Amino acid sequence: MSQAKDHNNTALMEKIVSLCKRRGIIFQSSEIYGGLNGFWDYGPLGAELKRNLRDAWWRTMTREREDVVGLDATIIMHPSIWKASGHVDTFCDMMVDCKTCKGRFRADHIGGISCPQKPSKCVADCAGEKTEPRPFNLMFQTYVGPIISEENVAYLRPETAQAIFAQYKNVLDSSRVKVPFGICQIGKAFRNEITPRNYTFRSREFEQMELEFFIKPDEAIEIIHGAVAQWSEGADISEPRANWGWEMWHRYWVEERTRFYESIGLTRDHLDYHWQTPDELAHYARACVDILFKFPFGTEELEGIAARGDFDLSQHSDFVGKYQDFFDEELKAAAAKLTDEEKQALVTKKLAEAEEKTRKLAAKDQREASEEEITAAKAKMQSWCERLFKGFYIPHVIEPSAGLDRLALAILCAAFQEEEKEDINGKKEMRTYLRFHPRVAPTKIGIYPLLKNKPELVAKAREVYRMLKSDLNCFYDETAAIGRRYARQDEVGTPFGVTIDFETLGENAPELLDTVTVRERDSGAQSRVPLSELRAFLLARMQ
């Protein structure tokens, strides 16, 4: 990327930030006290924008689907949840900084990592001056109850997903859902990021929109349907099928999520996809795709769609000592028809897999797997197979996990437009406007009497406002010249303006009595609409 381009992108970002502040979309948190690093507030219009995005996601994810239900869990949960999920271990590392080479290393690894400047020596032995080991707690801690003590430590959730796993059984038992099904949730999450950066992109308090979609393990599909549908380029993934394994479901959700972004105005040109390579994948993930948006400051992640296997529910099963599983009648019936040889073939295959996986995991820690470990893994797999044949399994999971604040920022960046134009006197000036999709626009309709000092116009405009406000977020404006009012609303992305003029009152042209001008934001095009049809006319254009 050239420097000139960097500069332009920075300038563009600064314009967006400035507009957001000037028009009440995004403010710095606690600004009157100097601000707080990594925290941002949404002003009146930002709050509407976020709400529209949140509602659009919720509607597509659960209301318009028969196979997904919602959840709204607490931010503070039992601390053991974060031990089971692995967050307590992976979020709290002792780190050492090298003041010479500016590197940061895990304190327990400096003996084994070579120094970036002198690769012949390890970090522990190189000459660089190093700080004392310091703990990096990426989870915010608090205390439950008034006593500040170790046993009262709790965490603000670093992701919303774990709440879904923790309530999986309750949802299953109360909602008449059957695998495959999903549980979705929108809510705040907190991460004590080392470096919040890029405006609201990496904040310490942010809102996530997550779905855990529970599916049958491929082995269950194979027993029930004889084979698992294999994915290949061009495969039909428009509607779910019974014989889909995790890979098809994963592909399906990537496409489904892309369609969502398109429905709110992000085109495929705005987006990019990063398929994680095998070494990038976490050990519990089978595949992970990042959906990226081309922000002015770089192409960055909007959403991750991971195929996580049964890792999370298995962890919680182990920690609480109760299977977080599902009884599948169809599987039980199908398994009953298997011959002993067929069952044994599956068991043999799974035991070999368990052994290989154990060896691989150990190899990651640069050691050999012990016989005990292998035996334990095989025993666990044996019992997994036995339960499978009885119809029980811990479902596997496809996890589309999106950031609401990142989406809001992406929508703002995609919508931002500047055009040079001439004003009424022929003077050149810049027209700035936000080209929001009407679905997400904070304000839907501007309502204007052509002139303020004509009471009939004002009264009629007020009447139109009252007619529309319950269905559409409207903004009534009677100040300044009509062109200025249009420009003001264009700048915050209001897609339509309704102007009440003398024709509305029946002057000049009697056939135009009770009609208004509807002006479209992007083109400025105007059309004449009878008041009796106005509401339907506008509502039709919101979709």
Place this chain on the structure above:
RNA sequence: GCGGGUAUAGCUUAGUGGUAAAGCUCCAGCCUUCCAAGCUGGCUAUGUGGGUUCGAUUCCCACUACCCGCUCCA
């Protein structure tokens, strides 16, 4: 956390060791028959805390925030 930069009104900028300037926006009034028109008036600022000084927005130090680069990103 490291290095570099920045901090003056709602926004964009000017300027000064001694009363802080402008444009735009915004508000009010007049006027205005469809794209930021005009006229009049008005509100609003030196990020925070120290130091030097008779006096600091200006010089120095610290802090905070933001930007850029590194780093981090389950």
